Amino acid sequence: MIRLTWNLSQKIAPILRAWLPTNVLRDALRTRRGLKWGLPCMLLAAPYFYAAAICRALIEDGGPGWLHLLVILCIWNTFKMLWIGPVSFTKLIRLRLQERADFRHGRAPTRVGSSATRV
Structure with missing residues (x-):
C-alpha cells in the first residue's frame, strides 16, 4: 500500500508542479530574475488566508462539507507564500x-543552480 501511494505520488507530482499556480510561481521565483520578487510575493498570502476564512464561514453557516x-x-x-519571501531573500543575498x-x-x-565546481 505504501509502495502504491509512493509510486502514485511520483507520477502526479510533475503534473501538479506544472499546473498549480503557486507551484508555477514558486518555480519562477527560484530563477535569478525572480529572486527579487520573493518579498512582494508574500503579500499573496493575505488573499489565500481571506479565502480560507470565507470558506470557513460558509461551512459554519451550513455549507457543503467539501x-x-x-x-x-x-x-x-x-x-507556502509566506515561506517564499524569506527563502528567496536569503538566496538573493x-x-x-x-x-x-x-x-x-x-x-x-556563477549561475543559480549550476553544477560547476567553484575554484
Missing part, C-alpha cells in the same frame, strides 16, 4: 555576495 478541502488548500498556499566575490577575483559569474 469546502473543508478548500480551507486546507488555502491555508497550505498561505504558508547569497547570490549577490557570490557575484561580488566573483567580480573582485575576476572570475566569470
Whole structure:
C-alpha cells in the first residue's frame, strides 16, 4: 500500500508542479530574475488566508462539507507564500555576495543552480 501511494505520488507530482499556480510561481521565483520578487510575493498570502476564512464561514453557516478541502488548500498556499519571501531573500543575498566575490577575483559569474565546481 505504501509502495502504491509512493509510486502514485511520483507520477502526479510533475503534473501538479506544472499546473498549480503557486507551484508555477514558486518555480519562477527560484530563477535569478525572480529572486527579487520573493518579498512582494508574500503579500499573496493575505488573499489565500481571506479565502480560507470565507470558506470557513460558509461551512459554519451550513455549507457543503467539501469546502473543508478548500480551507486546507488555502491555508497550505498561505504558508507556502509566506515561506517564499524569506527563502528567496536569503538566496538573493547569497547570490549577490557570490557575484561580488566573483567580480573582485575576476572570475566569470556563477549561475543559480549550476553544477560547476567553484575554484
